[in-house]
Amino acid sequence: MSQAAAWEQQSAAAAAAPVLSAQRVEKTYRNGTHALDEVRLDIGRGEFVSLLGPSGCGKSTLLKMFAGLEEPSHGHIRWWGGNLATVGTPERTLAMVFQEATLMPWATVEQNVRLPLDLRHVPRAQADARVAASLKRVGLESFHAVLPRELSGGMQMRASIARALATSPNLLLMDEPFGALDEFTRNKLDADLRDIWSRQDLTVVFVTHSIYEAVFLSSRVIVMAARPGRVIADVAIDAPGPRDEAFRMSAPFMQYCKTLSDYLTLANQQGDGHEAQH
Numbered sequence: 001m002s003q004a005a006a007w008e009q010q011s012a013a014a015a016a017a018p019v020l021s022a023q024r025v026e027k028t029y030r031n032g033t034h035a036l037d038e039v040r041l042d043i044g045r046g047e048f049v050s051l052l053g054p055s056g057c058g059k060s061t062l063l064k065m066f067a068g069l070e071e072p073s074h075g076h077i078r079w080w081g082g083n084l085a086t087v088g089t090p091e092r093t094l095a096m097v098f099q100e101a102t103l104m105p106w107a108t109v110e111q112n113v114r115l116p117l118d119l120r121h122v123p124r125a126q127a128d129a130r131v132a133a134s135l136k137r138v139g140l141e142s143f144h145a146v147l148p149r150e151l152s153g154g155m156q157m158r159a160s161i162a163r164a165l166a167t168s169p170n171l172l173l174m175d176e177p178f179g180a181l182d183e184f185t186r187n188k189l190d191a192d193l194r195d196i197w198s199r200q201d202l203t204v205v206f207v208t209h210s211i212y213e214a215v216f217l218s219s220r221v222i223v224m225a226a227r228p229g230r231v232i233a234d235v236a237i238d239a240p241g242p243r244d245e246a247f248r249m250s251a252p253f254m255q256y257c258k259t260l261s262d263y264l265t266l267a268n269q270q271g272d273g274h275e276a277q278h
């Protein structure tokens with residue numbers, strides 16, 4: 001086989017591979033906490049997957065592994081079919097958004113959003129265009145020159161999302177980004193995030209405690225139980241219409257919430273059971 005044919009075969013295989021794959025992943029922290037047990041999960045291109053579960057079930061641990069910030073004790077994580085070293089090319093870029101906006105307090109919104117591009121030495125004109133487009137996408141274009149402390153919590157989180165989007169990620173990992181916001185702001189940001197996701201080639205993994213948020217946003221919800229953390233349900237949210245206020249009031253929405261609520265009850269019972277054995 002020629003070199004070109006081999007490359008073609010390799011890239012076709014990568015395109016077919018899941019964006020993320022957790023293969024029998026276990027995590028035991030140094031203090032002995034068994035945070036995850038045999039997690040198997042494939043996430044395909046373009047999915048919006050939420051990780052839902054009680055406190056301590058390992059959602060953040062799994063997300064950190066997906067970001068390459070933690071290593072499994074056993075098992076493997078695969079990104080587009082490869083290891084972490086293969087991440088970072090233009091087609092395989094990941095970005096993470098944390099619960100705190102983590103903005104530099106002394107820098108303007110624009111400077112904050114520009115930071116990851118400066119770190120990657122993106123040429124000035126290209127960076128200007130990307131920063132402007134990202135700020136526009138989150139509705140902060142007229143706030144580019146202000147400092148983070150002049151923004152509300154919701155707007156700070158928008159800036160944090162703009163900073164992630166500026167890197168043109170193919171995979172966006174979000175750890176309960178709207179958990180600290182009031183319900184109205186959270187609903188608005190959820191709707192905007194869903195809109196951003198639907199307009200581009202983006203795979204999202206989103207950690208949340210909220211059943212309502214998970215159903216509103218996701219194409220698929222993974223329910224986890226604690227002690228040790230594991231997947232107990234994988235629920236497709238098959239609601240093809242627009243995700244808007246009417247959807248929040250609809251019968252299918254309520255039905256999905258009920259289904260997830262039942263699984264969460266099970267997750268809590270199983271977690272308590274495990275804890276009782278210790």
Ligand SMILES: Nc1ncnc2c1ncn2[C@@H]1O[C@H](COP(=O)(O)OP(=O)(O)OP(=O)(O)O)[C@@H](O)[C@H]1O
Nearest residue numbers: 029030031033035054055056057058059060061062
């Ligand atoms: N660095 C660490 N060292 C030791 N134990 C840890 C560490 N990070 C997390 N843990 C423990 O691992 C378990 C899973 O934690 P993790 O934060 O992943 O859960 P979570 O589902 O995201 O929780 P929450 O919803 O409360 O954020 C918990 O028991 C937690 O105390």
